[in-house]
Amino acid sequence: MARTKRPVHRAFLSGNEALARGAWQAGLKVACAYPGTPSTEILEALATYPELDVQWSVNEKVAYEVAFAAAVGGVRSLFACKHVGLNVAMDPLMTSAYTGVNAGFVIVVCDDPGMHSSQNEQDTRWVSLYAKLPMLEPANPGEALAFVGEAFALSERFDTPVIVRMTTRISHGKEDVVIGEREEVTTRALEKDFRKYVMVPGNARVRHEVLEKRLVRLKALAEKTRLNRIEEGTRSLGFITSSVTYQYVKECYPDASFLKLGMSYPFCDEKIRAFAKSVRRCVVVEELDPFLEEHVKTLGVRFAAKDPSWRLGELGPDAIGPIVRGEQRKVRKTTSRPPRLCPGCPHWATFSVLKKLGVFVAGDIGCYTLGALPPTSALHSCLCMGAGVTFNEGLRRAHPDGPIVGVVGDSTFVHSGVTGLINAVYNKSRGVIFILDNRTTAMTGGQNHPATGLTIRDEPTRELDLAALCRACGADHVDVVDPTGNLKAFEALVAERLGADALSVIIAKHPCKLIKRKL
Amino acid sequence: MNIETCNVVLGGIGGQGILKASEICGWAALYEGYHVKKSEVHGMAQRGGSVESHLRFGQRVFSPLVNRGGADFLLCFHEEEHPRLKPYLRKGGRDLLRYLDAARKLVAQEPRALNTAMVGVLSRELSIGEAAWEKALETVFPPKLLPFNRGVFFEARAMER
Numbered sequence: 001m002a003r004t005k006r007p008v009h010r011a012f013l014s015g016n017e018a019l020a021r022g023a024w025q026a027g028l029k030v031a032c033a034y035p036g037t038p039s040t041e042i043l044e045a046l047a048t049y050p051e052l053d054v055q056w057s058v059n060e061k062v063a064y065e066v067a068f069a070a071a072v073g074g075v076r077s078l079f080a081c082k083h084v085g086l087n088v089a090m091d092p093l094m095t096s097a098y099t100g101v102n103a104g105f106v107i108v109v110c111d112d113p114g115m116h117s118s119q120n121e122q123d124t125r126w127v128s129l130y131a132k133l134p135m136l137e138p139a140n141p142g143e144a145l146a147f148v149g150e151a152f153a154l155s156e157r158f159d160t161p162v163i164v165r166m167t168t169r170i171s172h173g174k175e176d177v178v179i180g181e182r183e184e185v186t187t188r189a190l191e192k193d194f195r196k197y198v199m200v201p202g203n204a205r206v207r208h209e210v211l212e213k214r215l216v217r218l219k220a221l222a223e224k225t226r227l228n229r230i231e232e233g234t235r236s237l238g239f240i241t242s243s244v245t246y247q248y249v250k251e252c253y254p255d256a257s258f259l260k261l262g263m264s265y266p267f268c269d270e271k272i273r274a275f276a277k278s279v280r281r282c283v284v285v286e287e288l289d290p291f292l293e294e295h296v297k298t299l300g301v302r303f304a305a306k307d308p309s310w311r312l313g314e315l316g317p318d319a320i321g322p323i324v325r326g327e328q329r330k331v332r333k334t335t336s337r338p339p340r341l342c343p344g345c346p347h348w349a350t351f352s353v354l355k356k357l358g359v360f361v362a363g364d365i366g367c368y369t370l371g372a373l374p375p376t377s378a379l380h381s382c383l384c385m386g387a388g389v390t391f392n393e394g395l396r397r398a399h400p401d402g403p404i405v406g407v408v409g410d411s412t413f414v415h416s417g418v419t420g421l422i423n424a425v426y427n428k429s430r431g432v433i434f435i436l437d438n439r440t441t442a443m444t445g446g447q448n449h450p451a452t453g454l455t456i457r458d459e460p461t462r463e464l465d466l467a468a469l470c471r472a473c474g475a476d477h478v479d480v481v482d483p484t485g486n487l488k489a490f491e492a493l494v495a496e497r498l499g500a501d502a503l504s505v506i507i508a509k510h511p512c513k514l515i516k517r518k519l
Numbered sequence: 520m521n522i523e524t525c526n527v528v529l530g531g532i533g534g535q536g537i538l539k540a541s542e543i544c545g546w547a548a549l550y551e552g553y554h555v556k557k558s559e560v561h562g563m564a565q566r567g568g569s570v571e572s573h574l575r576f577g578q579r580v581f582s583p584l585v586n587r588g589g590a591d592f593l594l595c596f597h598e599e600e601h602p603r604l605k606p607y608l609r610k611g612g613r614d615l616l617r618y619l620d621a622a623r624k625l626v627a628q629e630p631r632a633l634n635t636a637m638v639g640v641l642s643r644e645l646s647i648g649e650a651a652w653e654k655a656l657e658t659v660f661p662p663k664l665l666p667f668n669r670g671v672f673f674e675a676r677a678m679e680r
Contacts, residue, residue: 173558173583251582339568
């Protein structure tokens with residue numbers, strides 16, 4: 001874990017651990033998240049600092065609101081998520097840009113170029129443009145530690161949430177990092193400020209103007225800040241780049257000149273213009289979308305950018321030469337072994353029954369998504385968190401008597417499956433929803449959630465009773481069974497519920513094999 | 520100190536302890552005074568899929584990933600993963616696959632320690648002193664598991680070449 005007991009001043013930390021250390025050093029008080037690769041270890045590392053108030057929230061919207069409100073309340077706070085997790089929190093995010101903060105508030109988002117463990121490859125840099133929020137992009141764990149401190153300072157100076165964007169290679173890369181001590185920050189007063197915190201149209205119109213003016217001031221800062229650094233090298237070749245891509249380019253062209261952007265939004269137009277003019281050939285190199293490229297195009301300078309084929313997938317040191325030479329991306333056939341359900345995983349039993357029945361299985365995000373791959377091949381849709389429940393309803397609206405079921409994990413059900421269940425009951429949908437209850441958030445490495453009855457620090461708390469919750473939602477039948485026990489009886493139950501004109505929930509409850517190993 | 524950057528690729532399948540192996544090597548390089556970078560992927564890949572970890576250390580390291588054809592050492596934990604990982608090895612780089620069977624035999628009683636045995640094999644090849652390896656093992660293993668793993672490490676380190 002992030003902290004060693006030895007009094008070391010250098011530690012070997014992942015980007016996530018370094019970011020957590022930096023936030024702790026900056027006087028952080030409250031941190032909230034829902035687990036999601038590659039962001040999960042940020043909260044796990046923060047939980048090792050006993051002076052912090054840290055929680056797994058039920059989903060990203062809740063996490064965002066709790067952490068943001070803590071900042072409004074006057075303490076430095078942080079919200080962390082993966083790229084698709086930020087989508088869930090977009091509602092509070094967009095308007096929090098209007099209200100601003102009180103004490104510092106930092107949004108950490110971890111993108112997953114190459115989709116090592118994600119359902120899409122969205123580039124979160126666009127969120128900064130869309131929400132009009134400043135964005136910092138560390139290029140390695142050391143910068144993750146330093147930049148989060150800068151982000152808190154910026155947040156308070158400009159009265160705004162600040163986004164820190166990481167990627168898988170920064171979050172899960174490790175390096176030796178210089179660590180420091182904690183700075184204690186005093187709690188600010190909570191003020192009743194109707195015009196600032198009550199976003200009704202009359203106030204929001206005024207705050208929108210505040211937001212636009214703030215953006216102009218931030219743009220001026222972008223020109224001056226050391227976060228946007230020029231490294232003078234040869235005049236014949238210069239690169240404008242950011243994030244881990246900087247490291248790849250620096251490795252391949254150590255003698256070139258660099259404009260290394262640590263603050264990627266708002267853009268530092270004058271610095272970019274001056275740099276582009278100072279070198280004979282200027283190349284913009286960035287991972288995923290043409291975020292920098294599209295903007296630099298508007299500045300009227302000559303530069304080259306990557307072939308559009310490189311918008312797919314993650315970059316690496318091998319990509320840089322071909323990009324600089326203007327070549328297209330060659331897709332290498334992957335021979336890597338796909339992941340699969342672990343031997344002895346309780347999901348095997350449920351999937352074997354569903355496969356035998358030949359039903360369409362609507363699923364979503366979790367270990368059970370692996371049920372879609374051979375040899376089970378028994379899950380037929382995966383879009384986003386909680387969709388196992390809502391897909392069952394939607395598909396049944398197209399095929400009312402279709403052989404359709406929905407599956408959702410225990411953690412995912414609490415995250416966003418329960419709203420779908422309430423909707424299905426309210427709108428008189430039928431069918432069978434399986435809650436694959438393995439007593440943990442398994443895919444991200446086994447995190448607690450409300451139905452485990454344990455907090456992020458394994459402290460006992462009131463356990464959410466999933467069966468009682470489903471009954472309260474109005475499901476006609478709620479059965480709690482161990483699918484690995486009597487398989488014949490389980491199969492008979494599923495067939496009976498499937499044949500009934502009712503909305504049933506079957507909680508297939510058996511703990512994940514990996515939980516004990518963790519303890 | 521060796522100025523040239525040393526590049527190691529470790530790989531196998533989820534559950535073999537590859538990330539732990541590269542963690543030990545990373546700490547050892549750090550204790551030896553190098554600048555270290557290590558890169559790997561958590562999450563879905565660890566559910567029995569392919570796992571690889573890249574480790575680079577030297578005076579100053581930029582990229583956390585090793586180039587194809589850039590690895591000085593390849594430490595492969597599974598024969599079936601070898602063809603996929605082989606292209607990382609540079610010309611003249613050392614492929615330590617030939618020690619995999621011997622390492623397996625060494626930990627036949629406790630197969631989960633294969634990672635420690637393979638690190639012992641690799642340790643002989645790197646410019647990292649024994650004291651740094653000792654400290655790295657102490658850092659990574661909890662006290663209860665340390666004596667056994669230290670034993671495995673040094674037995675593998677002394678293995679016939």
